[in-house]
Amino acid sequence: MMLLLALTAALAAAQAGERVPPGGALPGGALIVPPAPRTIAIDERLAADARLRVGDRVVLSAASGGAGDTVVVAAITRRGADPSEVARDEYRVRLHLDHLQALAGYGDRVDRFAVATTRPGATGRVLDDVNRVAFGFRAHRSADVAVGTSRTFQVVSRFHRAIGVITIVASAIFLLCILLLKVEERRRDVAALRLMGISRASVVRSIVLEALLVSLFGAALGTLVGWAGTLLINWHYQGVYRTPLTFALVTPGIVLFAVALSVALGVGAGLAAAVRLVRMPPLALFGR
Amino acid sequence: MRAALASAALQRHPVRTLLAVLGVAVSAALLLDMVMLASGMRESFRQFLLIQGFQLRVSPKGTLPFDSEATIERAGWALATLRAHPDVVTVSPILGAQTHTLRGDSAHTAFAVGVDPGVQGDYELLRGANASAPDRVVANEAYLRLTGRRLGDTLDVVVGFDPQFRSYTGRRALVLVGVGRFYYTATNQAVLAVPLATLQAMSGAARADRVSLFMAKVRAGASVEAVRAWIERTIPKVTAISTETAVAQVEERLGYFRQLAFILGAISLVVGFLLVTTLVTVSVNERVGEIAVMRAMGVSRAHVVQQIVLEGFAISLAGAVLGLLLGLGTARYLNAILSDFPGLPATFDFFLFQPGAAWRSLGLLVLSGILAGIYPSWRASSLPIATTLRREAVA
Amino acid sequence: MTGDGGRRGAAARAVAGVQPPVAQPSSAPVPAVRAVALARSYPMGGEEVRAVRGVTFDIADGEYVAVVGPSGCGKSTLLNLLGVIDRPTAGSVAVRGRDVSAMSDREATRFRLHNVGFVFQRFYLMPTLSARENVELPMAEAGVGRAERRARALELLRYVGLGARERHRPSQLSGGEQQRVAIARALANSPALLLADEPTGELDARTGAEIIDLFGRLNADGTTIVVVTHDEELARAARRVIHMRDGEIVRDEGRGTG
Numbered sequence: 001m002m003l004l005l006a007l008t009a010a011l012a013a014a015q016a017g018e019r020v021p022p023g024g025a026l027p028g029g030a031l032i033v034p035p036a037p038r039t040i041a042i043d044e045r046l047a048a049d050a051r052l053r054v055g056d057r058v059v060l061s062a063a064s065g066g067a068g069d070t071v072v073v074a075a076i077t078r079r080g081a082d083p084s085e086v087a088r089d090e091y092r093v094r095l096h097l098d099h100l101q102a103l104a105g106y107g108d109r110v111d112r113f114a115v116a117t118t119r120p121g122a123t124g125r126v127l128d129d130v131n132r133v134a135f136g137f138r139a140h141r142s143a144d145v146a147v148g149t150s151r152t153f154q155v156v157s158r159f160h161r162a163i164g165v166i167t168i169v170a171s172a173i174f175l176l177c178i179l180l181l182k183v184e185e186r187r188r189d190v191a192a193l194r195l196m197g198i199s200r201a202s203v204v205r206s207i208v209l210e211a212l213l214v215s216l217f218g219a220a221l222g223t224l225v226g227w228a229g230t231l232l233i234n235w236h237y238q239g240v241y242r243t244p245l246t247f248a249l250v251t252p253g254i255v256l257f258a259v260a261l262s263v264a265l266g267v268g269a270g271l272a273a274a275v276r277l278v279r280m281p282p283l284a285l286f287g288r
Numbered sequence: 289m290r291a292a293l294a295s296a297a298l299q300r301h302p303v304r305t306l307l308a309v310l311g312v313a314v315s316a317a318l319l320l321d322m323v324m325l326a327s328g329m330r331e332s333f334r335q336f337l338l339i340q341g342f343q344l345r346v347s348p349k350g351t352l353p354f355d356s357e358a359t360i361e362r363a364g365w366a367l368a369t370l371r372a373h374p375d376v377v378t379v380s381p382i383l384g385a386q387t388h389t390l391r392g393d394s395a396h397t398a399f400a401v402g403v404d405p406g407v408q409g410d411y412e413l414l415r416g417a418n419a420s421a422p423d424r425v426v427a428n429e430a431y432l433r434l435t436g437r438r439l440g441d442t443l444d445v446v447v448g449f450d451p452q453f454r455s456y457t458g459r460r461a462l463v464l465v466g467v468g469r470f471y472y473t474a475t476n477q478a479v480l481a482v483p484l485a486t487l488q489a490m491s492g493a494a495r496a497d498r499v500s501l502f503m504a505k506v507r508a509g510a511s512v513e514a515v516r517a518w519i520e521r522t523i524p525k526v527t528a529i530s531t532e533t534a535v536a537q538v539e540e541r542l543g544y545f546r547q548l549a550f551i552l553g554a555i556s557l558v559v560g561f562l563l564v565t566t567l568v569t570v571s572v573n574e575r576v577g578e579i580a581v582m583r584a585m586g587v588s589r590a591h592v593v594q595q596i597v598l599e600g601f602a603i604s605l606a607g608a609v610l611g612l613l614l615g616l617g618t619a620r621y622l623n624a625i626l627s628d629f630p631g632l633p634a635t636f637d638f639f640l641f642q643p644g645a646a647w648r649s650l651g652l653l654v655l656s657g658i659l660a661g662i663y664p665s666w667r668a669s670s671l672p673i674a675t676t677l678r679r680e681a682v683a
Numbered sequence: 684m685t686g687d688g689g690r691r692g693a694a695a696r697a698v699a700g701v702q703p704p705v706a707q708p709s710s711a712p713v714p715a716v717r718a719v720a721l722a723r724s725y726p727m728g729g730e731e732v733r734a735v736r737g738v739t740f741d742i743a744d745g746e747y748v749a750v751v752g753p754s755g756c757g758k759s760t761l762l763n764l765l766g767v768i769d770r771p772t773a774g775s776v777a778v779r780g781r782d783v784s785a786m787s788d789r790e791a792t793r794f795r796l797h798n799v800g801f802v803f804q805r806f807y808l809m810p811t812l813s814a815r816e817n818v819e820l821p822m823a824e825a826g827v828g829r830a831e832r833r834a835r836a837l838e839l840l841r842y843v844g845l846g847a848r849e850r851h852r853p854s855q856l857s858g859g860e861q862q863r864v865a866i867a868r869a870l871a872n873s874p875a876l877l878l879a880d881e882p883t884g885e886l887d888a889r890t891g892a893e894i895i896d897l898f899g900r901l902n903a904d905g906t907t908i909v910v911v912t913h914d915e916e917l918a919r920a921a922r923r924v925i926h927m928r929d930g931e932i933v934r935d936e937g938r939g940t941g
Contacts, residue, residue, distance in 0.1 A: 167318070170318060177563060178563070293809065296811030577807065
């Protein structure tokens with residue numbers, strides 16, 4: 001079945017754009033009305049690549065170069081956002097079931113049935129009933145099938161998570177380093193404040209507040225850049241793979257996590273550096 | 289003296305220096321991993337295809353090897369034709385089929401390759417003997433673990449098995465004579481190798497005189513492309529691809545990882561650069577007084593810059609060395625994750641260490657560390673001496 | 684520092700590295716410093732501040748000159764101009780017959796390295812280097828070999844009375860000791876001119892007196908010294924005192940004695 005779907009729809013030389021009205025004449029003038037050609041639906045990708053439009057006639061066959069049926073393109077479909085189809089360059093053609101069975105010589109066979117139950121609670125009972133009487137096939141929940149076929153994406157997801165962890169660790173180190181430097185730059189200011197009589201607690205509070213503001217601002221900017229990045233990523237990959245699938249998504253949860261982590265690290269680093277500075281004698285901070 | 293000054297400056301703030309080195313190390317590790325990922329897939333796949341030296345693969349038209357269940361018809365004639373070409377040294381025919389090993393009520397699934405043991409390039413024999421007779425079979429370790437069988441056991445193997453009807457197209461008793469490491473099958477996939485004629489017979493009429501794939505070895509010095517083109521002209525309904533083309537096609541499919549590698553690698557480089565710039569800038573700003581005094585003493589601008597740039601270089605170098613070790617470790621971890629891709633051959637690596645690429649990328653990071661120090665140090669050494677000293681005295 | 688003054692003096696001169704002036708045939712000896720209508724102004728807060736206003740004077744070789752005056756009178760600026768770490772806005776200054784007022788940055792840097800030694804109020808030693816390494820710094824820049832500069836650094840430290848403290852870092856030295864190290868550093872490349880800006884400004888009276896003595900010894904051994912100071916004791920120790928006010932020289936006492 002996959003083979004059939006993956007095969008090209010062979011184009012007869014005069015097919016594209018042809019709209020030959022059915023009909024012809026028998027000797028003696030009686031009108032013969034040949035049966036109307038069957039209709040198919042093709043996907044956007046095939047339509048674009050083969051320059052097909054609704055109404056075009058093509059020849060559809062099960063074997064490359066073999067005899068087939070002349071059919072009419074009745075519709076152009078858009079694929080759903082199915083991750084499993086992302087890297088595949090296949091074309092999709094939809095036919096009426098009986099037409100495909102006849103074309104492929106399949107006879108009265110199908111690959112699977114998709115069953116919708118009347119209510120969610122009935123699914124288990126239907127599953128059991130079917131499997132009890134099934135002969136030569138089995139019933140599965142769609143969710144279980146999805147788990148089995150989604151291993152590729154589980155792997156990609158784990159990979160992304162690992163990369164994410166690495167970049168978070170890296171970002172944390174950078175953040176700590178830079179905030180430490182930032183606070184150290186202020187050592188003379190701190191010395192002056194302490195010499196003036198400002199308490200350690202007040203100095204620490206003001207530095208931590210500064211670190212908090214820097215972290216918040218940085219996190220906001222970072223969120224904006226990240227969001228712009230997802231737009232770019234989606235635009236790029238949706239074009240490359242010709243799919244409406246969303247590749248990158250910024251969710252409120254992700255934003256919250258990123259902001260919380262940045263702020264926690266920033267404030268933590270600021271606090272550590274500030275406490276270290278106020279512990280030193282003010283004159284030592286001046287370098288004396 | 290400049291090196292001594294640079295070293296002393298770094299030791300002055302050990303925590304700061306350590307954090308900076310760590311930061312650069314993580315950048316370096318990520319950069320190295322991305323370089324390994326970008327070039328690794330291509331190189332690993334090429335090495336993997338050339339394991340036994342077969343440069344050409346002939347598969348049913350429009351498909352990649354074992355991409356579908358399609359087969360090449362008139363296999364005997366095709367094989368003879370291929371072998372007759374003066375530039376073709378070896379041709380290995382392969383038929384793939386799903387098998388079941390029956391034992392009581394249980395039926396273990398295994399992928400079987402029907403091969404000509406004398407010329408096959410699908411596995412290396414680890415122990416035992418090759419499947420040189422019609423009723424012999426070689427299995428991999430995964431098969432042995434799955435079935436609990438051992439060398440010398442007789443296996444009840446069927447092809448085209450329907451578990452509910454317990455029907456099959458072919459059934460044989462095969463003696464397990466050898467254990468092999470199969471190059472092209474997925475990790476943990478149970479695999480059997482049987483003589484081609486045996487598997488064809490077991491697969492029934494539908495597979496008589498058919499193979500899934502030919503692998504061809506071309507004579508040294510001959511044009512692989514010429515042979516490839518000749519094959520497609522001569523043998524109907526096949527696609528012949530060279531190793532390079534196969535590599536390019538797989539690379540296209542895995543293009544996402546290459547792009548990810550490039551983007552993350554570039555970001556690592558930029559972040560490493562920014563970190564060293566920031567560190568050097570702050571460090572220099574703290575020492576403008578010292579720098580002005582050095583200039584007053586008669587130390588040239590260039591030498592001041594050199595000393596400070598040395599600090600950036602030292603941090604980057606230390607970070608790069610640490611990053612190399614870290615990167616190799618994380619690459620193994622990431623490779624283990626990606627190796628879990630369903631259907632991926634066990635011998636395929638996403639991350640491959642290539643010394644040339646690794647040294648170049650780490651060298652680039654160290655260079656960026658050097659460049660990061662140039663601007664802040666030049667700026668500091670160009671400050672007017674008298675004004676700076678006055679300002680520092682007031683401060 | 685008494686005793687066999689002759690032999691000791693010669694040895695000390697060798698250590699201090701005093702170089703004889705370039706003698707001009709049948710003409711007056713070249714002064715160590717000649718300033719002619721020297722002026723320096725700079726903008727500050729939208730106004731033009733004239734720190735030094737057209738001063739003219741000579742300093743002979745081997746003179747010991749103190750420049751005194753109230754804060755803001757331009758004495759430090761004058762010192763910076765003599766030491767070629769600042770450039771005049773008008774006039775000229777020549778050190779040992781060489782016009783330094785229009786030198787490029789590179790030339791000025793080279794000139795300072797070999798001809799001028801600076802001593803600052805705040806010492807400005809490299810905190811990460813030992814006393815000996817601080818003294819070696821200018822010699823390293825001048826390309827002196829490691830063994831040679833090490834030996835000379837030790838000699839200079841002994842000369843200033845710190846031979847036993849060569850390995851100590853500045854943080855391990857008292858203020859007076861740090862200033863001695865700074866003086867030794869200033870003498871590293873045997874400069875023609877030793878310039879000191881408030882060298883006793885951060886020292887107590889007793890330590891300051893030790894530094895004053897040291898300067899006296901240096902001058903006795905032939906070093907040309909110009910100090911800027913508020914310290915009366917230091918001013919008294921000098922043989923010539925130039926009084927400045929509002930960027931001009933208002934009095935020049937003890938001139939011509941050197």
